[in-house]
Amino acid sequence: MIAEGQRFDAALVVEAARMLSRRPMVPVTTNDLPEGYATLPFDQFSGIRAQPGGLIWAGENRGFTVEPLHRGYVFSAPVSLFTVEDEVVRRVAFDRGKFDYGKVAPPPAGVDLQFSGFRVSAGLERPYEVAIFQGATFFRAVARGQNFGALARALILRPGETRGEEIPFFRAFWIERPNPASGMLVIHALLDSESLSGAVRMTLRPGDVTFIDVEMTLFARQALDHVGFGCTMGTFMSGAQSRRTFDDVRPAVHEVSGVQMLTGGGEWIYRPVSNPTNLQVSSFVDTNPRGFGLVQRERDPAAFQDDDQRFELRPSVWMEPLGEWGAGSVQLIEIPSESDVNDNIISYWRPRQPIAAGSETTVAYRQAWCWQPPERPPLVLATRMRQGRGTQGRRRRFFVEFTGDKLADPAVVAATRANITATPGAIHGLRLWPYPERKLMRVGFEVDPGNENLSELRLVLEAGGQPVSETWLNRWTW
Template identity: 30%
Template sequence: MPPHPHRRDILRSALGAGAFFLLPRLALAQTGSPAAEPTPFTFEILKEMARTLAAHPYEPAKIEDDAVLEQVDYDAHNQISFRKDRTLWLNSGDMSPVQPFFPGRYFRQPVRIFTLEGGMATEFPFALDLFDIPEGNPARNLTHTHGFAGFRVQDAKSGRDWMAFLGASYWRTEGYSGQFGLSVRGLAMDTALANGPEEFPLFTRFWLEPSPNGEMTAYALLESPRATGAYRIASRRDKGVIQDVEATIFLRGTVERLGIAPLTSMFWFNKTNRFVSVDWRPEVHDSDGLEILSASGETIWRPLNAPPRNMVNTFSTPGVRGFGLMQRERDFAQYQDDGVFYDRRASAWVEPKGDWGNGTVTLVELHTEDETHDNIVAFWQPATPAVKGATFDMAYRLSWVEDCPVAPTAARFIATRIGAAGMPGEPRPENAVKLVCDFDGRGLEGLGPTDGVTLEVTASHGKVDKTAAFPVVGQSYWRGIFDLDFSMVPPGDDTPMDLRLFVSHKGAAKSETMLLQLFPSQMRKLLDAAP
């Protein structure tokens, strides 16, 4: 799938549009200029470059061709293609070829690209003749730009794109299925703060080092008004795309909400909140839940929402062993979309290397009314204050796979539905809903409906009633059900109702822990739709 900018990509890249950064002399000596001879490069040199930059004020450079770039809109950008014969590492055995992206309205910031061989870096300079540009396209008038917008990495045999870096510090991969979906980025800064705008750091330089076996290592320099960073992203393909990420981050300003290993996705509706949309498809989402593996080994499953207003939730997980935005629903019939194939979207799992210490997994859910915006962000927020002068050294493995790479040890929730409370044929209670939570039968083999398996449910407010758990007749999975009465909540009060539930047998937990967040306004909307 050629990663031409989808509307969501355009929007987030536009948000990431900051400025190009002028390097101090030390950094310039290491990066060179378009006509420079090869210069030594190591990850340590890149770290020192980022450290030196952090000691200097942020200096945005003027974009001289800004008026021309403004004319290179979505349609004009899609008319431009990189010339195949100028592809980096083309016909180099199993090495992954690379093609840079052309800049434009939504990708104004020049990104310089260097190739690495034997510890020496050589810049691959921008030039118009690297691209096929149709007559009449405003891109032909570009004269002062010295960088690209990003790059795509391709399969040596098929030419299929399997990874792309484009916009701010975002990147995507084809995952396990060849289908691009959610994104990750280098760093999140003050995401969804009520008192200020989010800052989007940029990857301004890349050093690319391919391997003969098709693997690709990308070194990246990150820059923003309040941060610099040195990144090493080593990527390989093995039943998905596996990336080992090392990052050293230097803060030149204080950040209230620092996000490490941020994941970005889209969630509009599924079985739980089908009523928020009039779309014809049963479900629309790139991911359907946040999964967290705590230091104790407990797995937390938090189904995603499209909330009535923007929400930020934090989950205290000292020594977190992993977290990710997952796509558990894999049945095409649940999406019916043969254009973008939501059933094939990869899950993304972050596995820390070493102990990250105290902190929280933070989940941001933004209100949306369609699928064109990435409205979900999840990241690790360290407890250590992110103050000016602070340094963070982080390492983690990022897996773009079908399912969580950590094998489950207990039953997992696979679907949640919501409807009116009560029983068929009887008057339905007002302001009460029924939750139906399906879970697989792992660890419950040989047990039946009378063997004492129970669904344990607690709620922050509201009344839980009529809980039950039983195997679904003729199926391999179980079902938990309960009623939630919120009649005591005043009509104007939309404080979210937080629920915690798990399956138990003889006093022992037999499932992961599911955390649900429901809103009285949305439940009333559901019930008001009844005839």
């Protein structure tokens, strides 16, 4: 471990990860928590906050303050926090006197509990919470004006597999004291897991779009055949696009509406997500993807009518690979859920090439926490979808709405046709309703799956053989 008083260099974190990988993983100790802290209700745990004197760099006008987060609730694993000031490592010592415990009895004096993570606030005149790093390798961020929603993971291993998921975690963070003129915060972390260890460098730049550049160097203890990079998780419980209904006063409950992709070949794809009755795993095969991520396209408060959760203010999270990622697939996992607190939608990149035991792997990408991805298709977007019972038999009826400036052009509208397929299945009753004054076109159709219980749908608007819209994909299951 990089000790207090040592001169810091990012290469030291890489070397620490390399050395860590040469011996078996040592599990973290969680049984040192004071009695009752591991079972604290969320409202009591969230009431434990650092006092003003416990905030790092408070009053220094550096553009950022860091709040160490207490352990407890589901965040029982200890994390060591260090700052880097004048290139020297300084340990952040646990001091119960720097916390306001609210209704919770403070821990015994003299106990070093370390921390569960930290919260970052940005801004000088009106500081706002911009990011939280807490639990395993979880973190989340927001753009200015947003509410916290989707969750990112630095690394995901074997999700959705019957042999069980392996969950990496951060052992320590080193946070560089920010230069007030830079507008960015640099965070280094030591990652560990049963199968590998790693060094992670994250550069946070908040604003109307909040960017986090992630660079990882991984050292494999064991061979790995299912690794995920650029992982995002979010909630989708109900909405017009999903067949499942709930006895809920709200017409829609979701913080993400779909996964958006820009393939290595330049195709823009949008796949709405759903709350299935059974676990669903989808793979979108690609080579050198140019971008992907979970997005929230519904920004109308009337669609949710939820004055507490404000799902329309949740961020979209766009991943831009830095460098070539080779062959693999964007994975989408949809998990059945009946609660709006479950992150039941998971998206990540899975490389086709396994990671060999004893090997070193580097990967880098840029995250944009945003209202909409900074790189946008020069095409009309599939903004809403509805489905319901068809006119006969097992048919399902769909309506997909596309919106964009091109749909205000009468010549484009007149030439536009819908290219649609169902595999397996047959399409019936295809119709287009143009509304140029609203820059909108609605596509209606029915799908007859025959005797099958699954059909993959593909729809793109075309004019003169060229795409007018992004490609809309959907999986229908009985």
